[in-house]
Amino acid sequence: MNTITSVVSANGAEKRISKHFEIAVPQTTAQIMQADKTFPVPANSFAVIPPLTEYSADNAVIITVEKALLPFKEITVIPDSFGEVCRISEQAQFYEQSQIPKKELVLSALGGLVVALATAFSESVKYSPVTETVRAEILDNLSNVTFSLEAAIKKLPLNYDYVRKLFQKETGATPLEFLTGERMKLAKNLLQSGISNQYSAYTVSQIAEACGFAEPLYFSRVFKKYYGISPTEYTKT
Numbered sequence: 001m002n003t004i005t006s007v008v009s010a011n012g013a014e015k016r017i018s019k020h021f022e023i024a025v026p027q028t029t030a031q032i033m034q035a036d037k038t039f040p041v042p043a044n045s046f047a048v049i050p051p052l053t054e055y056s057a058d059n060a061v062i063i064t065v066e067k068a069l070l071p072f073k074e075i076t077v078i079p080d081s082f083g084e085v086c087r088i089s090e091q092a093q094f095y096e097q098s099q100i101p102k103k104e105l106v107l108s109a110l111g112g113l114v115v116a117l118a119t120a121f122s123e124s125v126k127y128s129p130v131t132e133t134v135r136a137e138i139l140d141n142l143s144n145v146t147f148s149l150e151a152a153i154k155k156l157p158l159n160y161d162y163v164r165k166l167f168q169k170e171t172g173a174t175p176l177e178f179l180t181g182e183r184m185k186l187a188k189n190l191l192q193s194g195i196s197n198q199y200s201a202y203t204v205s206q207i208a209e210a211c212g213f214a215e216p217l218y219f220s221r222v223f224k225k226y227y228g229i230s231p232t233e234y235t236k237t
Contacts, residue, residue, distance in 0.1 A: 001066070001067045001068075001069070001108075002065055002066070002067065002068050002069075002108060002111040002112040002115050003065070003066045003067075003104065003107055003108040003111045004063055004064065004065055004066075004092050004096065004107040004108075004110055004111040004114075005020070005064050005065075005066045005107075006062070006063070006064040006096070007061060007062070007063050007064075007089065007092045007093045007096045007097075008061070008062050009027070009060075009061055009062075010024070010056070010057035010058065010059075010060050010061075010062050011058060011059060012056070012058060013033070013056050013058070014056055015054055015055070015056050016054070016055055016056060016057065016062070017052060017053065017054045017055075018049075018051060018052075018053075018064055019051055019052065020051055020064050020065060020066050020067065020068065021048060021049065021050060021051060021064075021065050021068040021070050021072075021115075022048075022049040022062050022063065022064050022065070023046055023047070023048060023049075023062070023063040023065065023085065023089075023114055023118065024041060024046060024047040024048075024049060024057050024060040024061070024062055024063075025046045025060060025061045025062075025063065025080075025085055025086055025089040026041045026042065026043055026045070026046070026059060026060050027059050027060060027061060028043060028059060029041065029042050029043055029059065030047075030057060030058060030059045030060035031057070031058045031059070031060075032047050032049070032055055032056075032057050032060070032075055032077075033055060033056045033057070033058070034053065034054070034055040034056075034075060035054075037075075038157055039075050039077055039129045040077070040129060040130070040133040040156065041060065041077055041129075042132075042133050042136040042137060042140075043136070043140065044079065044080050044081055044083060044086075044136060044140070045077055045078060045079050045080050045132070045136060046077070046078055046080050046085045046086075046118075047060075047075055047076065047077045047078070048070060048072045048075070048076045048078065048118050048122075049075050050070075050072050050073060050074065050075070053074075053075065055075065061089045061093065063088075063089055063092055063114065065111045065114065065115060066111070068111070068115045069115065070115060070118060070119065071119065071122075072118075072122070076122065077129040077132055077133075078118060078121045078122050079121060079132070079136075080117075080121065084117055085114055085117055085118070085121075088110050088113060088114050088117075091110055092107065092110050092111075092114075095107055095110070127170050127171070128166065128170060130156065130158060130163055130166055130167075131166060131167050131170045131171065133156065134152070134153060134156075134163065134167050134175055135167075135171070135178070137152045138152075138175065138178060138179045138182060139182065141212070142179075142182055142183055142186050142211065142212055143186075143209075143210050143211065143212055144212055145209060145212055145213070145214045147212060149175055149176060149179055153175060163175075180222065181226075183211045183212050183213070184211075184222065184223060184226045184227075186210070186211050187207060187208075187211045187219070187223055187231065188227065188234075190202070190207050190210060190211070191207060191231060191234050191235055204216055204219070204220065204231045204232060207219075207231060208220075208231075219231070220232075
């Protein structure tokens, strides 16, 4: 039970169907295709595919876990915030291809761990795969000054307004509001921490850039709108 019996790379439209649960781990950002549905699987996440599900996958490592006891009835994308399942997939690939004696014992242990993590992590899933994809993209790019939220959403094979409305319905904020809010949380944490280099505390301009703002003055205006005082004043409180 829970033994990993196969670890393969999927990089195309070839159909798959398994008698057992399968775990799809993205190599960068993956996609799971099922009939007329597409499930984006961003970095720092993975997908669980129930037995007897016909699907295809692109840019993913597929782990087959024999006789896994999992509660999923449909393809489910789950956050892997700490990269635990990604690391398990790398270990499983190594042992599955190795000639190590009794490697089945290791693969059984890894299978049990990935099943436990899938069950535990799924409890935090609150959003649809589309919303979770946009959230993950935003959280991965908080410090990226060149990040384009509009371009990120338009990469999805869905109508832009549909994605925006779905995101707002599920999170209570538009994608832009969510991005700005997360960047303000980051800015507040950085200012509270008194982060510095080896010579002196980081300037407001450096904090702004670390939070994805190219213009320090704009950063300061947004920060004051959120917290009622400027970043400079905040450091003195």
